[in-house]
Amino acid sequence: MRRATVRSVEKTAAGASLASSVNAALAGRSLGGELAGSDVALRRLLSGLPGVDQVGAEARAAALATRSVKRESKLRALELAIAMIDLTTLEGADTPGKVVALCAKARRPDPSDESVPAVAAVCLYPDLVGIAHRQLAGSSVRVAAVATAFPSGRASLAVKLADTREALDAGADEIDMVIDRGAFLSGRYGQVYEEVRAVREACADATLKVILETGELATLDNVARASWLAMLAGADFVKTSTGKVNPASTAPAALVMLSAVRDFHVATGRRVGVKVAGGIRSAKDAIRYLVLVAETAGEQWLNPMSFRIGASSLLNDLLMQRSKQLTGVYAGHDYFTID
């Protein structure tokens, strides 16, 4: 039961050939790339991935969700989760004032308690990046921008690249791009790969997170393939969802992605991060994801450089649960900011 899901690639015969073909693919890329634009080569590689046992993945995720984290461990988990948050606002009604308030909260989540860590980043639409960049100057909090025609990704590559550059010019440290799910689902892997590559190049030193939108990918096999595709094309993070599609982040999809980054690390030595986003509102959910990370990818992923949680209202719940742990009485909504 413990390894009922995606088998580690290095442990299987299929995995050995996969690892060699991944390395060949990466080598090819650095040479200028036969992989580039080749649907056939990519399809051969991605369909060679070990299949995902969907029932097993769901059972494993459900079993891990029952784990109880208490007292000192819970306090540590809550603080770790706070440090992993990409504090997000992606509304049509976002105003400069709201972004300023969000940035203040990101720097110091609990104004009455200095010991609460700052969050990892704020996540915004590109036109608001400039405001956030100025507000967060001198802090550890990074600015992430959703780019490439978020959330649908339905625009030409030129528009997507312009969107990305605009965000970077305004001071974004991280880019959250969406893949073209239509192209992926119709088998045009080459096109998806090329787009991620192009955005990767535009990003230069900025961190690139690739949103797979698992809610639209239909199967967990597709989630594994999209994860590998994004990682091969140079993603620093693979991210579950935009938060605009239901279902957003689910535990089985996250489990598959965490297995994929672990296997990619084994095959290539490069550590790709995972970001879960959408519908994570309670501290309990966040802690379940941390358990999933530790048990699937490993504890080396349990830091803000390798795992992120995209959320907005989650932060208040984490702060309230932390307060409960420290004071012994249940916290009240009236004592935390409205956002």
Place this chain on the structure above:
Amino acid sequence: MPERLPGAERPRSGRLEVHKTYKLFIGGAFPRSESGRSYVVSSAGGRRLANAALASRKDARDAVAAARAAQPAWASSTAYNRGQVVYRLAEMLEGRAAQFAASVAAAEGATARASRRIVAASIDRLVWYAGWADKFAQVVGSSNPVAGPYFNFTIPEPTGVVAVLAPQVSSLLGLVSVLAPVVVTGNAAVVVASEARPLPAVTLAEVAATSDVPAGVVNVLTGRTGELAPVLAGHMDVGALDISGAAPDARPDLERLAAGNLKRVLVLEEDWAAVPSLRRLRAFVEVKTVWHPVGI
């Protein structure tokens, strides 16, 4: 031996009696305790009546969360409407008077006649408070003469979530007398039922669930008062606390916990049979005074 009432019969002729398992009432639903615990409820004469859920602190937390979610909409409904809902509760009680009389007789060891009187008094008490719903603001509120160009007026507003430790002895009349004033003024209630006599409270919850009381406005927990009271007294989302049902030696600690977020605390032991005063209606409202400029 009091005369037999329906529902209080002993098994006859080989038929196996179906014992009811009573559950909690949280957010309009009837969950078992999160802890999975239950306890045996006995009649005043020591006969086993039923199993009731033994609520844990997490059930108390869930009940407060449900109450908090329901309270703003309840407070913003019109006072007239709140009165109608409480009146509806009285109507429903009337229709199930026989069941409540049996339940009270078993719980309190009262005679059939006395328990029928208690149920009638409970129904009348609900009607009394229902009538006050759209009148007490006129009595408690005022327009104030001030030396300045202002129209100055004072109105009562609900406190929010009120935790109520129901009376331990009077299982129905006492319960109704402490619950009704909390909800007619626009608060949401988390009630800890009498520890030894919880069944009338759960039956009242079943009445509330099938009348027009919005989910979460009334929540009923059964279990150890001494275990649940400190959790509710310390909870920062609870705005006020009625500790009349707590043991006298437990009250100072509860008041200290309640001071954490300056909860209003009510300790008021009364004769439930007597005509109530407005004290309970006043106990869980905040007074808001508005200075409205005039003539500018």
